[in-house]
Every structure is written in structure tokens, then in C-alpha cells.
Amino acid sequence: MADSTVRQRKAAPADEPEKEQTPEKEETSEREETPEREETPAKKTKKIITNIDDEELDPYNxxxxxxxxxxxxxxxxxxxxxxxxxxxxxxxxxxQKPTYMTEPPIYLTLDELATYDGTDTEKPLYIGLNGTIFDVSNGRRIYGPGGSYHGFAGCDAARAFVTGCFGEDRTADLRGIELMYMPLDDPETDAHWSEKELAIMRVHELEAAKQKAHNALLHWVKFFSNSQKYKKVGYITREKDWLEKEPIKELCPPALNGRKKRSVPAV
The missing domain is CATH 4.10.910 (30s ribosomal protein s13; domain 2)
Structure with a gap:
């Protein structure tokens, strides 16, 4: 016959109360049951960066x-x-190498410069311009004997560069060349102004004429200085008071004939 008696659980002794689970144990048990959370991408990246060696972080090359x-x-x-x-x-x-990369500048007197006028084909062909010497051997056809500009060869013809008188003005004396840019005095035309007005006008006209003469010479200085065909090679040596010993030249006919009367003011 089956045992019909029900086995009962023994009661805990009175002096041993039933143990209650403490909060600490409960928290521990919850941690054991809760699966580990996945790390966010930011945390993973942080871990990766901290594990890289210092040598790999240094970008210097x-x-x-x-x-x-x-x-x-x-x-x-x-x-x-x-x-x-x-x-x-x-x-x-x-x-064409600059002169400072090839040879030092040369210094010639006018007499020495005259021997470089192109008649001696063994020598270079030189011209002078306001005290500066330029080698124009590459233009021997026009500056050499028989050339249209042979008058400039072997001398300093700065005046001729401005006046255009190749034969008469083969000199560096520029005194008076501003007159070619001054208007002619004409009694009939000048009657439109008083003497005081004319005096003031002449002062301004003279200043403007000097500037024009300066610009005309400067044009040729820049032309030869910046040329790829010709080159600067040296300087002309002169006595300090050479200009005072020279008589003042008059304007050559072509320069003189280029002067015009003053323009009559519009009424």
C-alpha cells in the first residue's frame, strides 16, 4: 500500500529565523543574470587609439x-x-649675359672710344650715350661704316639722339636743346596776352621744354640699357670741367625748324 502520509517539510527551528536575501546579494544576482552590455563605437574607438604606439601617431617625415x-x-x-x-x-x-657676369666695366677717353667706330673689324663696335658706352657690334650693318647711324659710332652723340642732327651734334653737350621744344615768339600771336601773362607763360613753357628734352634722351638710354641685342660695357672718362671749355652750340636747322608759334586761345 502506498504511503499515504504526506511528508511535510520540517519547520525551521524557532531560534533560526529564515534568512532574507540582502540587497547586496540581490544586486549581485541581477548582475549575473543580466548579459554584458555591448560597448558603444565611441568607447571602442577610444580603446583602439589608446592601444596605438607613440611611433605610429608621429606624422613627421x-x-x-x-x-x-x-x-x-x-x-x-x-x-x-x-x-x-x-x-x-x-x-x-x-x-647675352649681363656685364657683371662676364667682365668688369671698361673706361675709355673720347680719343680711345673713337677707335671703336667699326673701321677696325677686329674690334667691337661702340657708341657713347650721355657718358655710358654700349657695345652695338650686333648692329654693325647700321652702326658700322656706310650704315645709316654710323654718325653715332665711336663717340658720345647724346645731343644728336635728341635733335636728330647726326652730323652737327656728335657731342654730349646738351645745353640749349630744350629750346627746340619752346614755342616761337610772334608779335601778332603774342598780342593776345599781356607782357605779364607772357612772362609767366614763358616760365612754364621752359620747364615743360626741359622735361621733354630729358624724356627724349631717357627714351634712348632705356632703349640701349634694356636691349637684348646691345649691351652696356663701360663709361667715358672726361675732365671735370670739360663742359665749361666747350662753346654753347646753337640749335641745328632741323631742330630749329621744328619750333612752332603759340596757339591762340579760343575766344
Missing amino acids: PYVDILRVLTFLLLASCGLSYVISGGDSWWWGLK
Whole structure:
């Protein structure tokens, strides 16, 4: 016969109260039951970065700096070559090297300069311009014997460059050339102004004429100085008081004939 008696759980002794689970144990049990949370991408990235070696974080590369320096020097060299050659070459292939890169300047008297007028084909062909000597050997056809500008060869004909009188003005004496830009006095025309007005006008006209004469000479100085065909080679030596010993020249006919009367003011 089956045991019909129900086995009952023994009651805990009175002196041993039933143990209650403390909050600490409950929290522990919850942690054991709760699955571990996945880390966010930001935390993962932080962990990865902190694990990289210091050498891998250093971006410095000495070869990059060397390449930058070499590139800068190359560009600077090309720019300097272009400036010095006057736009002739980026790579120092100068067709006509500046005088300071070839030889020191020469110093000649007028008598010495005269021997470089092109008659001696073994010598270079020189012209003088306001005290400066230019080598125009590349233009021997026009500056040499028989050429249209042979009057400029072997001398300082600065005056002729302004007046256009190649034969009469083969000199560097520029005194009085401003008169070619001054208007002619004409009694009929000048009657439109008073004497006081004319005196003031003449002062302004003289200043304007001197500026025109200066600009006319400066034009040729710049032409030869900046030319790729001709080159500056030296200077003319003179006595300090050479100009005072020279008589003042009169304007040559072509320069004198170019003067005009004053313009009559509009009524």
C-alpha cells in the first residue's frame, strides 16, 4: 500500500529565523543574470587609439621637408633666371649675359672710344650715350661704316639722339636743346596776352621744354640699357670741367625748324 502520509517539510527551528536575501546579494544576482552590455563605437574607438604606439601617431617625415626645400630652391632659381635674363630664359640659358657676369666695366677717353667706330673689324663696335658706352657690334650693318647711324659710332652723340642732327651734334653737350621744344615768339600771336601773362607763360613753357628734352634722351638710354641685342660695357672718362671749355652750340636747322608759334586761345 502506498504511503499515504504526506511528508511535510520540517519547520525551521524557532531560534533560526529564515534568512532574507540582502540587497547586496540581490544586486549581485541581477548582475549575473543580466548579459554584458555591448560597448558603444565611441568607447571602442577610444580603446583602439589608446592601444596605438607613440611611433605610429608621429606624422613627421624628414623626406617631405627635404622635398619641399628642393622644390622651393628650384622655383627660386627659375624665377631669378627669368628676371636676370629679362625674360630670355627660365633655365639660365642666357643668350647675352649681363656685364657683371662676364667682365668688369671698361673706361675709355673720347680719343680711345673713337677707335671703336667699326673701321677696325677686329674690334667691337661702340657708341657713347650721355657718358655710358654700349657695345652695338650686333648692329654693325647700321652702326658700322656706310650704315645709316654710323654718325653715332665711336663717340658720345647724346645731343644728336635728341635733335636728330647726326652730323652737327656728335657731342654730349646738351645745353640749349630744350629750346627746340619752346614755342616761337610772334608779335601778332603774342598780342593776345599781356607782357605779364607772357612772362609767366614763358616760365612754364621752359620747364615743360626741359622735361621733354630729358624724356627724349631717357627714351634712348632705356632703349640701349634694356636691349637684348646691345649691351652696356663701360663709361667715358672726361675732365671735370670739360663742359665749361666747350662753346654753347646753337640749335641745328632741323631742330630749329621744328619750333612752332603759340596757339591762340579760343575766344
